[in-house]
Amino acid sequence: MAVLLHFLLAGSLVLLMSSSAAAQGSNSNSKTQVPAVFMFGDSLVDTGNNDYISTIAKSNFPPYGRDFPGARPTGRFSNGRCTSDFVAEVFGVKKLLPPYLDPDLELRELLTGVSFASAGSGYDPRTSRFTVDMLREYISKMNASVGETRTASIISQGAFISFIGSNDVTLHAMLGSRSGEEDDDSYTDKMLHFAIDFYQQLYKLGARRIGLGNLPPTGCVPAVRDVVGGQERECSEGLNRRMRLFNTKLAGAVSKMNAELPGARIVVFDFYNVVLSIIQNSASYGFDEFSRGCCASHEIESGFLCVMPGTCPDASKYVFWDSFHPTEKACRILSYQMDAADDQILFPISPLPSTRSRSRQTHLRRKRAGKGMEVAGKQVELEPFRDKPSALPDIEEFAYKKPNGSVQSKKAKYATEVLPLKKEIVYTISKTGEPPVNWEKVLEGIRKMRSSEDAPVDTMGCEKAGSSLPSKERRFAVLISSLLSSQTKDQVGFYTRKASNMKKIARICLEKYDGDIPNSLEDLLSLPGIGPKMAHLVMQIAWDNAQGICVDTHVHRISNRLGWVSRPGTKQVGFGQTICTPLRPKCEMCSVSDLCPSAFKEKTSSPSSKLKRSPSLNKKSST
Incomplete structure (x- = not known):
């Protein structure tokens, strides 16, 4: 029970405070300069993306959303609107920031920004790359819908707001590192490297205006008070100290990135002290309760643990909605407070340049951005958009990391760089009793990739x-x-x-x-x-009594994609939990893709007929 408690705490806890960070990116005087708002983060700013992926980290049921227009749950971890919505409102863009994975999104919604946030995510590349992949897919769709020039303008002039990292630090504090014991200094150094890599990826995709919140005082959320706060339910100074340690390092890294990335404007919002001020001075903001959640009655309650019985009648009197996430009222205060505190810091540059007269420097910058969009678009074509990504915690990378921890290594060259791309391979289903063609080469290639690094199946299981x-x-x-x-x-x-x-x-x-x-x-x-x-x-x-062989869905999927077996009606078939994934398979990283008849060919893949794409987007994305 203690392990489960810590897991729930570490996994959801972070989600709460990160969201407030997004609020810091708001700027009322910059409204006319921002065509779109793009959110990155965890459950604090997830406006419903997790409703469309395989995870139990959802909030699409009552009492969540009870104060939302229509009194309906939307996937937001709040009683109403969340920080993402208020940040978009502060920028003057729109009242609600939709989740990117909503299959019913219209083009007009995509043009003004979306939330790429997903509950449970962090700076760790095992989760952050998932949100970056969504941005790549967004750019690919927009290129097809409105053209590369307009898409590049939206990206370069849009506001990229993030509030990430609390999950990473909290998990380390509660459960320890994945690779042995690391002291706080070493671990925060590693997380800083992950953070820098994350923002550099956004920059490479065209982002220039980036506002990131530092880590909040997660040691003061109700769940932490319940677990380690003692009888007085005090804040965990140990956890807060870890947050401050990372924040100090992050500030220095941002200064360096601003100096090294031409045209970038990256600012850090002091989310930590804004949140702490609201908690410590809750009465002055109109709150009666700051140490417990509205739907948490002396328990750690969040997600499926937040239930109707015992939920408070008036959430506006509480800072926290559940044991981890703020109420709608608190989200509004966080967003507007950070807007007032950081006026003109994110967008001090001149208004959008005229299409008739722009400086030589601006022209060259846009030209470079346009080329960057073309490159990104070509890469996305090899990894076409799928209906919904797979679950965040279940997807691991193999040995495609540099010694310093970044994702790519010399061993991880894209398949198209080292192998000829054969797009005309046909399925050749072998007769019963006959081995498939090239099965030895395929098996050897898979064995080599599998031996490089553990997959989830190697470290998890009943x-x-x-x-x-x-x-x-x-x-x-x-x-x-x-x-x-x-x-x-x-x-x-x-x-x-x-x-x-x-x-x-x-x-x-x-x-x-x-x-x-x-x-x-x-x-x-x-x-x-x-x-x-x-x-x-x-x-x-x-x-220890084997009465049958359980064929895992990954094995079945791989066999179908390779053309070794045939089963009518099967749409989901792929290489396990890491490369040949159910959705968006990483064909460019597979060393046997030249032998696979399905390589780079899957245009749609839906785990459920309910998860359908918008007809208008389907038509454009398939051209």
Whole structure:
């Protein structure tokens, strides 16, 4: 339970405070200069992107959104509007900033900006690259819709606001680093490198006006107070100190980036002290409660843990909506306070240049930006837009990182640089009993890529559950972990159906099996929520009794894409959790793409017919 508590804390906690950082990028006097607002960050500014990806980090159910127009949940981790919306309002762009992954977005909405934020993201490239990929896809779609010149202008003149990093530092503080123990100084240095790489990627894609919030005092959110605040529920000074350490380093890095990146204007907003001031002086802002959330009754409640019973009647009296995220009122105050505090700091440059008369320097800058957009567009063509990206925590990179930690290495050259691109490969389904063509080369290539670095399957899985527990308890842990991980792409309602099945299973195991689990396939299948694949898996892992082979969906997908098997109606087929992913496969990083008949060819891939694209965008993106 303690591990789960820390995980929930670290994963959601950060989401809360980062959002406020976005508010700092607002600037009322710059309204006429900003054609669009683009948001990057975590759950504080996620306006609904996570509704369209496979994750339990969602807020698309009551009581979330109860004070939103229409009293409906929208995927915002708030009772109403969130910081993203108010920042767009401060800039004078629009009242609501839509999530980029909304399949029903119209072109007019895309032209004025979207939120690329996703709950749970951070500076760590395993999550940040996901949001950068969305920006690349956005640029590709806009190039096709309004042309490269106008797209380049929107990007270069738009406001890029980010509030990222709290998740990274909080996770390290609560769970330790992924590769052994690191002291705070070493870890913040590594995160600083990730942050610099992130903003340099935005710059390479054309962003010039970037406002980033430093890390907030996450040690003061209700969840942290509950866990480490003691009887007095005080702030965690240790966690806040880590935030301040990173903030100091970030300020220096931004000064250096401004000096090294021609035409860039990057500013840091003091999000830390703005948030701390609201918490410490809550009464002066009209709040009655600052240490507990409206929907949190002395518990860590967020996402599926935030439920209707016990939710306060008036959220405007609370700084926090749940244990991690601010209320709509607090988001508004954060946004407008940072706007007033940082007037004219982000956009002190002259109004948009006239198309008839512009300086030689501006002309050259736009020319370079245009070329950059062309390059980005060509790269996106190799990785066409898919309906929805896959889950953030489940996608890992292989050994495509430089020694200093950045993504690419000499071993990671794009396939088109080292292998001839064969676009006319045809499917050749082998007859029963005959091996597929080139199977040895393909298998050897996959083995080499897989041996470079661990994938999630190497470090996770139900066999890890309860490994230190007695045999009976361990078997129960294996069963429950299998149930939790199943059907994560389906609209199963984690907080209702799975919770109900777990309760029923626990009661059955206690009453019928003396606290153990069934030891036969037939009895396992009789349990609620347990299907054939899960039953076979539990039999093998829990009882060491293999009665069948579970073919993972990744294996099935890879086999279909390679043309080794054929199954009518299968649309999702690919190379595992890392390269040949279900959505947006990384064909350019696959060393056997020249042998694959599906390489660079997939134009659509939908895990669900419900996740459909806008007809107008489909028509343009397919041309």
